[in-house]
Amino acid sequence: MKELIETIVKPLVDVPDEVRVETFEEDAKVVYRLYVHKTDMGKVIGKQGRVAKAIRTVVYAAGSSQHKKIFLEIGE
Structure with a gap:
């Protein structure tokens, strides 16, 4: 899942080396x-949060087979 998030986000940003995902x-x-x-941050969140919502939708769909609640938080 971590790799999926990085694969989605890195092409969106200007500084892909600073993309980091932590798991709890x-x-x-x-x-x-x-x-x-x-x-x-603005590129990842998007206008009215549309990009962030789309990323969350993909992550939730991919994680639906884990039988656990999946949460994606975005920070600096």
Whole structure:
């Protein structure tokens, strides 16, 4: 899943070397925290959050077979 997120996000940003995904697992949920360079935040979020929503939709669909709640957080 981590590789999927990086594959989606790296072509969108100007500084792909600063794309980083951390994973936190708890009992029934998995949290993926995406970090990008501060100048790329707008590109990852998109107008009215549309790009971020699309990324989340793909990640949730890919993670639906894990039988755990999947969360994607975006930060600097």
